[in-house]
Amino acid sequence: MKKRVSLKDIADVVGVSTSLVSYVLNNKGKENRVSEETAKRIREVARELNYQPNQIARSLKSQRSQSIGLIVADISNPFFSNMARTIEDEAHSRNYTVIFGSSDENSTKLKKVLDFLTTRQVDGFIIAPTEGCEETVRELMKNKTPFVLIDRYFESLSANYVIIDNFQASRDAVSHLLEKGYTRVGLVSYRSELIHFRNRVRGYEEALKNAGITPDAKYVKEVSYDTFETEMKKAVRELIFEDKAEAIFFCTNTLAIEGLKQIFGLGRKVPEEIDVVAFDQSIAYDFFEYFIPHISQPIKEIGQEAVRVLLEQINGENEGDARICLKAKLKSHPAPADELKTA
Amino acid sequence: MKKRVSLKDIADVVGVSTSLVSYVLNNKGKENRVSEETAKRIREVARELNYQPNQIARSLKSQRSQSIGLIVADISNPFFSNMARTIEDEAHSRNYTVIFGSSDENSTKLKKVLDFLTTRQVDGFIIAPTEGCEETVRELMKNKTPFVLIDRYFESLSANYVIIDNFQASRDAVSHLLEKGYTRVGLVSYRSELIHFRNRVRGYEEALKNAGITPDAKYVKEVSYDTFETEMKKAVRELIFEDKAEAIFFCTNTLAIEGLKQIFGLGRKVPEEIDVVAFDQSIAYDFFEYFIPHISQPIKEIGQEAVRVLLEQINGENEGDARICLKAKLKSHPAPADELKTA
DNA sequence: TTCAAAAGCTTAAACGTTTAAGCAACTGGG
DNA sequence: CCCAGTTGCTTAAACGTTTAAGCTTTTGAA
Incomplete structure (x- = not known):
């Protein structure tokens, strides 16, 4: 790596001290009584030498790294990579970098990554918390580390978050099924105490009750994150063969994708033999003869709000809590062509 | 943000100089003749105070930020987000952070992002170069900035890269179609001079020639990156209605997805009425009654090799060039269930 | 007993910035 | 023509590390 040009290099060429150069290049020449002549010369030389400020040195002095840490379950999950993209754009436009x-x-891995990024002095975090990481989050609060949770939150903690109304969204999704006249509707979720999953189940139950149906535990299947493929097979089989379910609500995009694979694997037709509604969009939905109705999350808005809330915290503008709950809508018809790009 | 504990804090508690603390915590106590007793005490206090080294300060001193910049076309594209994930894992395991x-x-945006990250003193870059960015890449070489190109490269530049053999892969893909007896095979690619696209077209032509068919320009459709949806519509219609194509080779995952949408939109059956082969995997392929044969890129290997090559360069271990070309294989049958997860 | 070597520490400089404080030379009102 | 105020700069310290160099004190062989 070629030696980068520093303030000192410019100072030497112009024949002044580094302070003057610093003042001028930070547009503080006027208030520090730098003559216009010298200022001009400094700016000239800076351009000639292609000076780029050293953010590391700046950070050391200012105690600000101008970078934020983004911790999600898995960046290769489309939901999170789309989120990452909007966060990137938003952060860059405010002169922040995203790690x-x-x-x-x-939760152990989460803690590890968090510590790793903390060492790098990120100014704050945007975190999709895992199950069982309350202690870690509590520590962040204790240290007054700026952060904002996304997608999930903890009722027991008064932390900032940006989420969607999972209860309402699920209720809408399941109601959409029930309006078709089904009475035996299954649900597949992850086996997790995370509140967003709990709320999705609650929304499902609420929809049933509203339709005069008493929720039955046998229709609620939970699979674990690490082995959901095999468990999904079992769940779908049970719902179809034993419970005679007429429709299934899948609580995430990954679950829906895997569940649909299993349904097709059994040779069942959607929606004639088994109907389906899903949470989150997936590129795959555009291809079924039957459009899969699904909850479409406002990913862009979540990302933008998260960055906004975080930067407010970092800049000390936001002493109260920011608990933002957005609405997610059910999409029951294919999007017009020009909207597909962002799906 | 709570004040972080520094070497000085530990030094004050123990009653020694910061140097000693630094030596001990960097496991250089022995060679600097720190008594085992003092060393022990320092380690104790460091643990008690939960000392975390300040990487910013370290970076300033060492001129190494221990971070790498990853620049891709769009992190929300599954190909790149999967790549990002393997690069993240690989980098973290070597104590590097990814921005x-x-x-x-x-190319203008690329230059902008590059400059932005350069200011942050990243130690090197992994870049999927855009069309027309040769000058920018050349400048990196001139500055001796460590970097490695992925997915694409430039014949005119002797830069390090990790790519796949696009020519061979495309030839295999198209040959697979031709073996079924088709004679009118179309291709849809992006309108781009990037070598990987050129090689995919060359591979297509080579396959035709090998099958005794003279390539005909009318079967080669090119669409532009920014407006490919509308252009795709036109391209697919032309191939089907005017050129009477029996099969189409789509040169990327985004093109295949959009192309298939158009084909289905026209009510055409795949593969009976129009056959298809694609470049890159997509989660959507698992759902068609007919499995879409496609080129499966070794994303994990590309990412790992890229990090390896880059870090060798950063550490000055790699003076010669590292031009790595991996093989991509045609997948013409569904993957067994346990491989789907990474698809 | 002498003193070179070893042991155990400290000092100081450096990385590239920022910024408060200080200094010298000039200006102009009385 | 005196000196307060202004102008235009420099000095120095600080951010948290690392590390070469230096300074005592102790040790032990001759």
Whole structure:
């Protein structure tokens, strides 16, 4: 790596001290009584030498790295990579850099990544918390580390978050099924105490009750994150063969994709033999003869709000809590062509 | 943000100089003749105070930020987000952090992101170069900035890269179609001079020639990155209605997805009425009644090799060039269930 | 007993910035 | 023509590390 040009290099060429150069290049020449002549010369030389400020040195002095850490379950999950993209754009436009890490829904890994990025002095975090990471989050609060949770939150902690109304969204999704006249509707979720999953189940139950149906535990299947493929096989089989389910609500995009694979694997037709509604969009939905109705999350808005809330915290503008809950809508018809790009 | 504990804090508690603390915590106590007793005490206090080294300060001193910049076309594209994930894992395991940026296939944006990350003193870059960014890459070489190109490269530049053999892969893909007896095979690619696209077209032509068919320009459709949806519509219609194509080779995952949408939109059956082969995997392929044969890129290997090559360069271990070309294989049958996860 | 070597520490400089404080030379009102 | 105020700069310290160099004190062989 070629030696980068520093303030000192410019100072030497112009024949002044580094302070003057610093003042001028930070547009503080006027208030520090730098003559216009010298200022001009400094700017000239800076351009000639292609000076780029050393953010590391700046950070050391200012105690600000101008970077934020983004920790999600898995950056290769479309939901999170789309989120990452909007966060990137938003952060860059505010002169912040994004460093990312994946937790794999594992609280130990989350802690590890968090520590790793903390060492790098990121100014704050945007975190999709895993199950069982309350202690870690509590520590962040204790240290007054700026952060904002996304996608999930903890009722027991008064932390900032940006989420969607999972209860309402699920209720809408399941109601959409029930309006078709089904009475035996299954649900597949992850086996998790994370509140967003709990709320999705609650929304499902609420929809049933509203339709005069008493929720039955046998229709609620939970699979674990690490082995969901095999468990999904079992769940789908049970729902179809034993419970005679007429429709299934899948609580995430990964679950829906895997569940649909299993349904097709059994040779069942959607929606004639088994109907389906899903949470989150997937590129795959555009291809079924039957459009899969699904909850479409406002990913862009979540990302933008998260960055906004975080930067407010970092800049000390936001002493109260920012608990933002957005609405997610059910999409029951294919998007017009020009909207597909962002799906 | 709570004040972080520094070497000085530990030094004050123990009653020694910061140097000693630094030596001990960097395991250089022995060679600097620190008594085992003092060393022990220092380690104790460091643990008690939960000392975390300040990487910014370290970076300033060492001129190494221990971070790498990853610049791809769009992090929300599954190909790149999967790549990002393997690069993240690989980098973290070697104590490097990953900062990312998207170029949107736009050379001006690429330069902007590159400059932005350069200011942050990243130690090197992994870049998926855009069309027309040769000058920018040349400048990196001139500055001796460590970097490695992925996915694409430039014949005119002797830069390090990790790519796949696009020529061979495309030839295999198209040959697979031709073996079924088709004679009118179309191709849809991006309108781009990037070598990987050129090689995919060359591979297609080679396959035709090998089968005794003279390539005909009318079967080669090119669409532009920014408006490919509308252009795809036109291209697919032309291939089917005017050129009477029996099969189409799509040169990327995004093109295949959009192309298939158009084909289905026209009510055409795959493969009976129009056969298809694609470049890159997509989660969507698992759902067609007919499995879409496609080129499966060794994403994990590309990412790992890229990090390896880059770090060798950063550490000055790699003076010669590292031009790595991996093989990509045609997948013409569904993957067994346990491989789907990484698809 | 002498003193070179070893042991155990400290000092100081450096990395590239920022910024408060200080200094010298000039200006102009009385 | 005196000196307060202004102008235009420099000095120095600080951020948290690393590390070469230096300074005592102790040790032990001759």
